[in-house]
Amino acid sequence: MKKNSMISALILAGGRGSRMGHVDKGLQPFRGTTMVQHVLERLAPQVGNVAINANQNLAAYAALKVPVWPDETTGFAGPLAGLEAGMRHCATPYMLSAPCDSPFLPGDLAARLFHALQSQGADVALAVTQEAGMRKQPHPVFCLVKTALLPVLSTYLAAGGRRVDGWYAELIVAEVLFDDSDAFRNINTLDELHSFDSARAPRRLQDVVSCLSDYDPDALPVRQAQQIIRDFVTPIRSVEKVALRSALDRVLAADIVSPISVPAHDNSAMDGYALRGADLRPDGPTTLTVIATVYAGRPSELVPAAGECVRIMTGGVMPAGCDSVIPQEFVANVGVGETDISIDAGTIRTGDNRRFAGEDLMAGSAALKKGKILRPADLGLLASLGIAEVPVQRRLRVAFFSTGDELRSIGETLDAGCVYDSNRYTLYGMLTRLGCDIVDMGIVKDDPQALEEALRNACENVDAIVTSGGVSVGAADYTREIMARLGDVTFWKIGMRPGRPLAFGQINSNGKSAYLFGLPGNPVAVMVSFYFFARAALLAMMGADAPLPLLRVKSAGAIRKKSGRTEYQRGILSVDADAAQQVAITGSQGSGILRSMSEANCMVVLHDEMGNVAAGDMVDVLMFEGLV
Ligand SMILES: Nc1nc2c(c(=O)[nH]1)N[C@H]1C(S)=C(S)[C@@H](COP(=O)(O)OP(=O)(O)OC[C@H]3O[C@@H](n4cnc5c(N)ncnc54)[C@H](O)[C@@H]3O)O[C@H]1N2
Numbered sequence: 001m002k003k004n005s006m007i008s009a010l011i012l013a014g015g016r017g018s019r020m021g022h023v024d025k026g027l028q029p030f031r032g033t034t035m036v037q038h039v040l041e042r043l044a045p046q047v048g049n050v051a052i053n054a055n056q057n058l059a060a061y062a063a064l065k066v067p068v069w070p071d072e073t074t075g076f077a078g079p080l081a082g083l084e085a086g087m088r089h090c091a092t093p094y095m096l097s098a099p100c101d102s103p104f105l106p107g108d109l110a111a112r113l114f115h116a117l118q119s120q121g122a123d124v125a126l127a128v129t130q131e132a133g134m135r136k137q138p139h140p141v142f143c144l145v146k147t148a149l150l151p152v153l154s155t156y157l158a159a160g161g162r163r164v165d166g167w168y169a170e171l172i173v174a175e176v177l178f179d180d181s182d183a184f185r186n187i188n189t190l191d192e193l194h195s196f197d198s199a200r201a202p203r204r205l206q207d208v209v210s211c212l213s214d215y216d217p218d219a220l221p222v223r224q225a226q227q228i229i230r231d232f233v234t235p236i237r238s239v240e241k242v243a244l245r246s247a248l249d250r251v252l253a254a255d256i257v258s259p260i261s262v263p264a265h266d267n268s269a270m271d272g273y274a275l276r277g278a279d280l281r282p283d284g285p286t287t288l289t290v291i292a293t294v295y296a297g298r299p300s301e302l303v304p305a306a307g308e309c310v311r312i313m314t315g316g317v318m319p320a321g322c323d324s325v326i327p328q329e330f331v332a333n334v335g336v337g338e339t340d341i342s343i344d345a346g347t348i349r350t351g352d353n354r355r356f357a358g359e360d361l362m363a364g365s366a367a368l369k370k371g372k373i374l375r376p377a378d379l380g381l382l383a384s385l386g387i388a389e390v391p392v393q394r395r396l397r398v399a400f401f402s403t404g405d406e407l408r409s410i411g412e413t414l415d416a417g418c419v420y421d422s423n424r425y426t427l428y429g430m431l432t433r434l435g436c437d438i439v440d441m442g443i444v445k446d447d448p449q450a451l452e453e454a455l456r457n458a459c460e461n462v463d464a465i466v467t468s469g470g471v472s473v474g475a476a477d478y479t480r481e482i483m484a485r486l487g488d489v490t491f492w493k494i495g496m497r498p499g500r501p502l503a504f505g506q507i508n509s510n511g512k513s514a515y516l517f518g519l520p521g522n523p524v525a526v527m528v529s530f531y532f533f534a535r536a537a538l539l540a541m542m543g544a545d546a547p548l549p550l551l552r553v554k555s556a557g558a559i560r561k562k563s564g565r566t567e568y569q570r571g572i573l574s575v576d577a578d579a580a581q582q583v584a585i586t587g588s589q590g591s592g593i594l595r596s597m598s599e600a601n602c603m604v605v606l607h608d609e610m611g612n613v614a615a616g617d618m619v620d621v622l623m624f625e626g627l628v
């Protein structure tokens with residue numbers, strides 16, 4: 001991100017911190033340093049210089065080696081007094097402000113506000129965010145103002161004005177929509193501070209790994225790699241409300257408690273006659289008089305007396321006193337005008353064909369749990385509760401690219417020795433099906449500068465990055481070197497086939513960070529590593545709870561397998577002559593044979609301890625497709 005030397009930044013740290021128990025917010029410890037230091041580190045690369053507005057503990061702020069300016073209007077007059085102090089000392093034509101309790105602010109805040117201010121001829125540009133289905137949320141203290149407005153601000157303050165939006169009402173304001181509302185989160189209470197600190201604390205991989213007694217990055221068992229990844233990633237915390245249909249395949253962000261009982265009344269499960277079970281004679285036919293008809297949606301006030309019944313349709317509300325329904329095909333209509341019915345002894349028992357109020361969902365009970373991925377049945381269930389909008393996790397943003405000089409995109413000439421890039425298409429498919437917002441960054445050459453640029457660019461814009469290629473030990477594989485330089489990334493050789501090399505960690509650029517999955521280049525290896533490492537991690541980041549069930553199936557033939565490593569063989573599950581399920585592997589299992597994946601409908605998971613498999617042995621299988 002380029003610095004804009006026409007802008008000075010001012011960190012607003014002048015408040016009383018009353019919601020934090022009157023502590024100085026900016027100086028609160030946060031992730032190894034202080035809140036204000038985080039804000040400073042995010043702003044410094046964007047602007048010419050940074051200063052702080054503070055009214056207490058001035059020496060502690062001055063220790064950050066930036067100028068500290070207290071309010072000139074007395075009595076903790078709020079953020080406008082801070083802006084006034086900042087503008088009075090500001091030597092540049094523009095001043096950017098941000099509060100000291102917003103440690104996640106965007107790396108492009110200055111650039112985007114500046115662009116909007118200039119292009120719209122505005123006095124002030126401020127950040128706004130909008131979550132789907134919600135109203136726009138302005139963030140008035142994340143603003144860029146023209147320093148020349150100082151006299152206007154001083155006049156407003158002198159007249160007793162204190163509200164930031166009140167002052168803006170006198171100005172031309174440009175609003176800039178940022179799509180990451182997480183970035184503007186401010187931390188108001190000590191509780192929030194502590195929960196952020198522990199929940200999103202950037203742990204080092206070293207700390208996670210040190211919990212394992214027998215860690216060997218060059219011979220890491222699959223289960224250990226999965227555990228390290230699971231322990232390292234943390235869920236995103238941004239929630240949005242969406243209309244029910246848009247919630248399909250999204251991750252539910254809060255428990256849903258049933259506001260009503262479904263069904264709301266006892267009702268009939270059959271078209272037939274509602275009756276009192278006590279009227280049924282055990283020793284001979286029962287004759288009952290039909291006194292009315294009840295249709296679904298049209299409850300009746302009638303209360304049948306002994307010896308009476310009511311014709312009822314499926315879903316019709318059970319009349320008071322009735323507890324059983326006889327389907328109409330089991331009765332004989334008798335009597336004059338067929339007003340009576342006759343039921344043979346033993347045809348039904350008391351309570352048959354009656355559906356109870358709340359038997360599907362009881363008012364006040366948990367209908368759906370947070371973390372569930374909403375499938376068609378869940379949409380229906382929510383609809384049955386009359387719920388029109390659902391809180392879901394915001395979509396995870398994932399960038400991906402392929403690395404390698406030998407790669408060509410489809411549409412390009414396939415030069416000698418080159419291959420078409422297929423990994424970007426398998427990754428596109430897998431990420432899309434997982435419900436991620438994807439950014440396809442194309443092919444990146446085996447060139448250190450291009451790789452660094454691509455990784456930094458991705459890091460500043462997404463939650464996670466998936467790359468393919470360059471993670472083994474080849475001479476042109478710069479990927480490892482650059483990844484390691486940009487953050488906390490580890491390189492493993494995992495005890496598995498295919499997919500042995502894997503890079504995993506977190507990289508940083510301009511105050512932003514993103515998780516990184518450096519998958520191996522071989523076309524089958526990239527898919528297998530995605531399914532068995534990246535998938536679970538991305539789901540965990542989405543806050544989703546979606547374990548994969550393994551089926552146990554008979555192997556149709558013998559399979560060669562080395563013990564001491566996990567092998568993921570591509571298989572076809574079918575039924576044999578006795579209608580029993582069996583699985584056969586799909587011919588050549590090389591890591592470059594993508595056909596083996598395409599022909600397969602499942603993966604045979606052969607665990608570490610297993611050796612060769614004989615025909616008829618039971619093996620674990622993971623199906624590629626679900627029902628929908
Ligand atoms: N001396 C060693 N060599 C290799 C080892 C090893 O341990 N020691 N591991 C092998 C294994 S296992 C794998 S898997 C690969 C992984 O290699 P890289 O991640 O470095 O990937 P590349 O070298 O860039 O490419 C490998 C292979 O895959 C083709 N490829 C790459 N990207 C794509 C793409 N987007 N679309 C289609 N095909 C792609 C590439 O052309 C190479 O053929 O390393 C082994 N070597």
Ligand code: MOO
Pocket residue numbers: 496497498499500501520522524525591592
């Ligand atoms: O593990 Mo590599 O994936 O064999 O090609």
Ligand SMILES: [Mg+2]
Pocket residue numbers: 469470471472473474477521
């Ligand atoms: Mg390589």
